[in-house]
Amino acid sequence: GNSVTQMEGPVTLSEEAFLTINCTYTATGYPSLFWYVQYPGEGLQLLLKATKADDKGSNKGFEATYRKETTSFHLEKGSVQVSDSAVYFCALTDAISNFGNEKLTFGTGTRLTIIP
Amino acid sequence: AAGVIQSPRHLIKEKRETATLKCYPIPRHDTVYWYQQGPGQDPQFLISFYEKMQSDKGSIPDRFSAQQFSDYHSELNMSSLELGDSALYFCASSLFDPGDTDTQYFGPGTRLTVL
Numbered sequence: 703g704n705s706v707t708q709m710e711g712p713v714t715l716s717e718e719a720f721l722t723i724n725c726t727y728t729a730t731g732y733p734s735l736f737w738y739v740q741y742p743g744e745g746l747q748l749l750l751k752a753t754k755a756d757d758k759g760s761n762k763g764f765e766a767t768y769r770k771e772t773t774s775f776h777l778e779k780g781s782v783q784v785s786d787s788a789v790y791f792c793a794l795t796d797a798i799s800n801f802g803n804e805k806l807t808f809g810t811g812t813r814l815t816i817i818p
Numbered sequence: 819a820a821g822v823i824q825s826p827r828h829l830i831k832e833k834r835e836t837a838t839l840k841c842y843p844i845p846r847h848d849t850v851y852w853y854q855q856g857p858g859q860d861p862q863f864l865i866s867f868y869e870k871m872q873s874d875k876g877s878i879p880d881r882f883s884a885q886q887f888s889d890y891h892s893e894l895n896m897s898s899l900e901l902g903d904s905a906l907y908f909c910a911s912s913l914f915d916p917g918d919t920d921t922q923y924f925g926p927g928t929r930l931t932v933l
Contacts (some may be wrong), residue, residue, distance in 0.1 A: 738924075743858055745908060746861070746924040792862060795920075805851060806910075806922060808860035 704729045704796045706808030711789075715816055716753055723777040723812050725766075725792035726727070733794045735759075735768055735775040736806070740789045749777075786814045820845055822925035830931045839928045843911030849873065850892040851922060852862040852884060853908040858884050861908055867892060868898050868914060899932045906930075 707725040726731060736760070737749040750759030755770035764779045777794060789811045795804035823842040832919035835875035843850050849868045853861035863876035868894050871893045878884075881899075896903060906927045 736921075745926040746910075748923065751921060804920070805839060805862070805863040805866060806853075806867050806878060807863070 704794060704807045706792050706794055706807055706809035708792050709812050711811070712813040712815060715814070717818050718781045719785055719814055719816075721777070721779040721814070722738070722783045723790055723792075723814070724810060725726045725775045725777065725796050727773050727792075729794055729796040730774075731796045733796045735766070736795075737764070737766055737775075738778050738791045738793055738808075740791065740811070742788070746791065776785065782814075782816050784818055786818050787814055790798075791812045822907050822909055822923055824907075824925035824928050825898070826928060826929075827926065828929050830898070830933065832933055833899060833901065834920050835932075837930060838897045838932070839896070839907055839909075841884075841892045841909030841911075841925060843892070843909075844913075844923055845889050847913045847923075848890060849912045849914055849920065850880075851885055851912075852892070852894050853910065855906040855907040855908060855927075857905070861930070893904035901932050902910060904930060904932045 705728045734753040734779045736751045736778040738746040739749045749760050750761040752768035758767045766775050766777045791811045792809040793806045825840045851866040852864040855861040865884050866874045867871040870886045881897050884894045908927045908930050909920040910924045912922045
């Protein structure tokens, strides 16, 4: 079956530090990969996505590259801000037939806290 | 831009009661998904609908049922509620695009508390 393994948290960093949150996956078809962010008391927001190998998703200074050879999709940001404090979920959809409507399989989430 | 709307945002029920959660997808979106997120847990897929037909089913208890209506909104009906049903219930919607990945956009969630 499909699964997503995410870096254990919580992660605490100082403002302007470099961020990496590791994510690896197992999938049987044609996975698309996503990072979602959940701010306290809010729903899930799509942060970025990549739909095929070597694609790089980017948004708000965050980046992640779809690495098929290592089955990874690590999230990075060069300089974090206090406002980046949230829970980050790595997720995949696995379109066996390359059609849409596929459910998301999430990792366990990584709680990130940025201190001034 | 319009987002996914869920109602109610908060719901408190007693054990063995029933609850109905509603989801209004982004306009033109034809697919709705329901997820359950327990405290400190990752969201777990429950069920999805495409064009008013069930398209996939996950770990949804038999006590729960759902449907998608002609206006594409969806309702999750939960009966014989148990304490363990207390969770955040998310609805997401997407627009089916053959041969491409449908990005799911999430609503703010309904927080259900069963006492």
